[in-house]
Structures are given as C-alpha cells and as structure tokens.
Amino acid sequence: MEKLAIACDHGGYDLKNAIKLHFADKVEFIDLGTNSTDSVDYPEYGQAMAKAIIAGDAERGILICGTGIGISIAANRSPQVRAALCTDVTMARLTRAHNDANVLALGARIIGEQVAFDIIKAFLTTKYEGGRHDLRVKQLGKGII
Ligand code: RB5
8 A cells, every 4th residue: 555645734624635545555645744724824834744755654645735735835945846736637647747746735625625635646556657757856956046
C-alpha cells in the first residue's frame, strides 16, 4: 500500500476527509493536519509537507487549501518538493509524466470531490517518463540556477 502524506488548511479540511475515506483501502495516509475547520495559516501546512518529504516519511503527498495556490507555493519553497496544482486529470497525468511531481495540490473551492478523486487516481498511477525530462527535473532541484 502506498504511503502518502496529506495536509490542508481549514479550506481543505472537508475535502481531505473525503479523500482519506475514498482511498482508505488503497493508500496509507500520514495526516499532517489541520484537524478542524478552525482558521489556520496555509504556509505552516505546506512546510510540514516539505519536511515530511525531506525526512522520507513519505515519497509523495497531497496538499489542499481553498485554491491550492497558497499551500503549493509554501511547499515549493523547498527544492526537494515539486508540488503541482492540478484542476483536471490531464494536468495530473502530465505533471507526473514530465515533472515527476511528488506533491499534488488541490483547491477545495475550485474543484468538486469526484474531480479530486479522479485527479488523485491519475497522479498515483502515472509513471514519470524520464528521458528528455531528466535534466529539467534535476534543474528544479537546484533552486535558482
Ligand atoms: C484561506 O481562506 C485561503 O486563503 C486558503 O485556503 C488558500 O486558498 C490560499 O491560497
């Protein structure tokens, strides 16, 4: 069973619970919070994801905030994180195939539950293509070049 870190702010809390329930028999989730709809600051949860990836607690993760934007910006401050904000299945497929994205970001106020499930399925099942993409992905890991 794949281990996935998952984190959200208050805007993503309900969708996070729905995702955990929907994928319960396929994924072991490491839940990094938040644990209620009380208002919190999304940078804390984006950074918690980055720390979990760097520590090797999970190879991949899912982030959720209202738009998916703030929390993905926060996680992407770390060069080891390649967080991709996806609003459809094609984006999820291509960011795995071309960017080797290791974190999927979702906007709970932007997409519906079923779309989120379909995006996650594509993210989990699509393999990185390597080849011509390798140099570019390595460049991302170097930060500013
Ligand atoms: C919280 O209100 C909201 O700003 C946050 O969830 C996210 O959309 C930020 O990018």
